[in-house]
Structures are given as structure tokens and as C-alpha cells.
Amino acid sequence: KAGVTQTPRYLIKTRGQQVTLSCSPISGHRSVSWYQQTPGQGLQFLFEYFSETQRNKGNFPGRFSGRQFSNSRSEMNVSTLELGDSALYLCASSPAAGSYNEQFFGPGTRLTVL
Amino acid sequence: DQQVKQNSPSLSVQEGRISILNCDYTNSMFDYFLWYKKYPAEGPTFLISISSIKDKNEDGRFTVFLNKSAKHLSLHIVPSQPGDSAVYFCAASAASNYQLIWGAGTKLIIKP
Numbered sequence: 001k002a003g004v005t006q007t008p009r010y011l012i013k014t015r016g017q018q019v020t021l022s023c024s025p026i027s028g029h030r031s032v033s034w035y036q037q038t039p040g041q042g043l044q045f046l047f048e049y050f051s052e053t054q055r056n057k058g059n060f061p062g063r064f065s066g067r068q069f070s071n072s073r074s075e076m077n078v079s080t081l082e083l084g085d086s087a088l089y090l091c092a093s094s095p096a097a098g099s100y101n102e103q104f105f106g107p108g109t110r111l112t113v114l
Numbered sequence: 115d116q117q118v119k120q121n122s123p124s125l126s127v128q129e130g131r132i133s134i135l136n137c138d139y140t141n142s143m144f145d146y147f148l149w150y151k152k153y154p155a156e157g158p159t160f161l162i163s164i165s166s167i168k169d170k171n172e173d174g175r176f177t178v179f180l181n182k183s184a185k186h187l188s189l190h191i192v193p194s195q196p197g198d199s200a201v202y203f204c205a206a207s208a209a210s211n212y213q214l215i216w217g218a219g220t221k222l223i224i225k226p
Contacts (some may be wrong), residue, residue: 004157035216042118042203042216043158056212090157098212100146105157 001044002027004093004106012112018079024091025072031055032074033103034066037088046089049074050097078111086113118206119143120217128225133191135220137204139209140185142204144215149178149189150221152201161202162189191222 005024013019025032031050035043045058049068066076072093078085087109092103119138127133128216137147145166150158164171164178177190191198192223204217 019134033214040123040218042120042218043205043214045213045215049213058213092157098214100159100207102148102163103214105159107157 004091004104006089006106006109007089008109009107010110010112012114014082014114015081015083017081018077019081019111021076021078021089021091021111023076023090023091023093023106025074026083026104029093029095029104030072031094031097031101032068032072033092033094034074035090035092035106036060037090038086043090048097052067055097081113083113086111092110116218117144118204118215118217120202120204120220122220123218123224124196124221124223126223126225127194130193131198133189133194133198133222133224135189135191135202135204135222137187137189137207137217138185139187139215140208141208141212141215142185143208145209146207147178147180147187148207148214149176150205151198152203158203194199194224196224196226197223 033048034046048056051069063079068074088108090108092105094101121161130212152158182185201219203219205214
């Protein structure tokens with residue numbers, strides 16, 4: 001089975017721009033979660049989607065949004081980029097909803113905001 | 115306010131000895147705890163978990179201990195091997211809120 005894939009792997013943007021990151025979960029997995037990781041910080045939960053519905057949302061501003069398609073692929077969008085948005089964005093999939101389930105992570109998208 | 119804390123940013127252990135990674139939490143509602151391992155340029159991979167109804171869970175060389183009264187858990191790796199060198203994250207969850215709350219990670223270095 002192919003693992004979780006994320007595209008692009010690296011991205012450089014400037015302040016004020018917007019960005020869209022993509023995540024393809026493991027085949028058969030219907031839950032996709034997004035996390036932000038900054039240096040010295042643990043993973044910060046952004047949101048979780050299950051069957052195209054957002055189940056849960058972390059404490060991030062409305063500039064961060066996401067969606068999930070019928071094939072379980074998910075996209076995350078960040079509008080009006082700020083320098084502090086520079087981070088590694090990780091996507092994780094699992095067969096069922098809820099963080100009690102083991103999550104399978106992609107390699108991440110490294111976003112740099114200049 | 116960090117609800118999950120891993121106070122040691124790094125830990126160096128001799129190959130073959132025991133590695134003990136610690137994690138403290140503040141939220142008494144947490145009832146499920148997980149450990150993930152992360153290699154550079156890769157996403158985290160699940161290692162082991164424990165429910166709050168248990169105080170110990172074992173999987174091969176990995177054992178997680180939970181002390182609910184102290185709000186403390188630890189991951190023991192015995193014996194430590196060079197491939198164990200990675201960043202280890204502790205994460206916690208509550209039934210009332212399915213968000214995983216993560217610690218900042220501990221970088222484990224296994225010396226030959």
C-alpha cells in the first residue's frame with residue numbers, strides 16, 4: 001500500500017500570498033488530520049476531516065482552512081501568509097475518525113514565508 | 115499553556131543500555147497517550163500507546179508506563195539500538211475532545 005503523500009514537499013512564498021497544500025491519504029483511510037510543526041515545538045493540531053466533514057478544529061486563525069474531497073484527498077489553504085506561518089505542515093491519515101486511532105503521517109510540506 | 119511537556123530536549127544513551135524518555139501532562143481529562151518516533155525528513159511513525167485504565171503497556175523492546183497520580187508517563191527502550199536514534203514525541207488525547215496534544219519532542223541519540 002502506498003503511504004501518505006504530500007505535495008509539494010517544499011514551498012517558498014512571500015508575506016500576504018496564499019498557499020494550498022495537498023494530501024493524499026492511504027487508500028481506504030477516510031480520516032485526514034493536519035498539523036503544524038515549528039522548531040522546538042510539538043505538532044500543533046490544525047483540523048481533522050472525515051468523510052468530507054470537518055470534525056475538529058485546533059486553535060488557529062481563520063486564515064487556515066481545509067477541505068476534503070470524496071476520494072478522501074485533502075487540501076489545506078493558508079491565506080494572507082505571515083512570517084510566523086513558516087513551518088513544516090504534516091498530514092496524517094487513519095482508517096477511522098478520532099485521535100485514538102493510530103495515524104499515518106506523510107513526509108510533510110516545508111513552507112517558508114519571506 | 116503546554117498541556118504535554120517533554121522537558122528533556124535531548125538524551126544520549128550508550129548502545130545496549132536502557133533509554134528512558136519522560137513526558138508530563140497537566141490535563142486530568144487525558145485518557146489516552148501515544149508515543150511517536152520521527153526520523154529527519156520523514157513524518158512521525160506510531161510506536162506505542164496506553165489507555166488510562168492501564169499503567170503499563172509493552173511491545174517488544176518498548177514499554178510505556180503511566181502514573182496517573184503524578185500525571186507522568188515514560189517510554190523505556192531496552193536494549194537501545196543505533197536505529198532508535200530519532201526524535202520521540204509524546205501525545206495525549208481526551209474522550210471529550212479528539213484532538214491530539216503533542217509534546218515538543220526529545221531527541222534520542224544512541225552512541226555506539
